[in-house]
Amino acid sequence: MSFENLKPLVTAIVAKENTSRDEKLLAICQLLADAVEYYNWVGYYFANHEAKTLHLGPYVGAETDHTIIPFGKGICGQVAVSNSNFxxxxxxxxxxxxxxxxxxxxxxxxxxFVNGINIGQIDIDSHVLDPFTEADERFLEFVNQEVGRLFL
Known part of the structure; x- marks a missing residue:
């Protein structure tokens, strides 16, 4: 399914009533994992700015031991510091x-980002070398813009 076709589905999940934030995040992770062939692990990490750590949120894919990641460590930790896509x-x-x-x-x-603050990130792993393009980046920015509404 194309990214353009996925956008209204993401928006619909965010807008769904009588569903918790974590249920919506999990549904988005599942949608992306199911719809994009090379998205093999899809999850969210959320920042604890006082402790300078990231904490695993809803995800779809293989279990991970990385439930808490210090800022600066690994790809996710670097994004927590840089505030940029990686x-x-x-x-x-x-x-x-x-x-x-x-x-x-x-x-x-x-x-x-919520109100200009980096509150977390979407993290996607692939079993394929070099599958991600600028289209993935723009699409995931859209996904996070929609997800950000859940924190307002």
Whole structure:
């Protein structure tokens, strides 16, 4: 399914009534994992700015031991500091990478802003080398813009 076709589905999940925030986040993760062939692990991490840590939120994919990540550590931790998208075409080429599984070949992390503050991020792992394009970045920015409404 194309990113343009996925956008109204994401918006509908965010707008769904009588559903908790975590249920909506999980539904978005599931939608993306099901609809995009190379999205093999999709999840959210949320920032604790006092402790300078990220905490795992809803996700779809293989279980992970990385439930708390210090700011600056790994791809997610670096995004917590940089406030910028981070696309890793080949995780084996990254010095500051936290290995989740030997099957993960690439990763994309896009920060989630609410009122100008980076409150977390969407993290996607792929079992394919270098699948992420600028279209993925723009789409995930849209997803996070919609998700941001859940925190207002």
């Amino acid at each position: 696309v890793v075409p080949d995780v084996a080429a990254q010095d500051n990478y936290i290995a989740c599984s030997f099957t993960v070949k690439s990763e994309i992390v896009v920060p989630l």
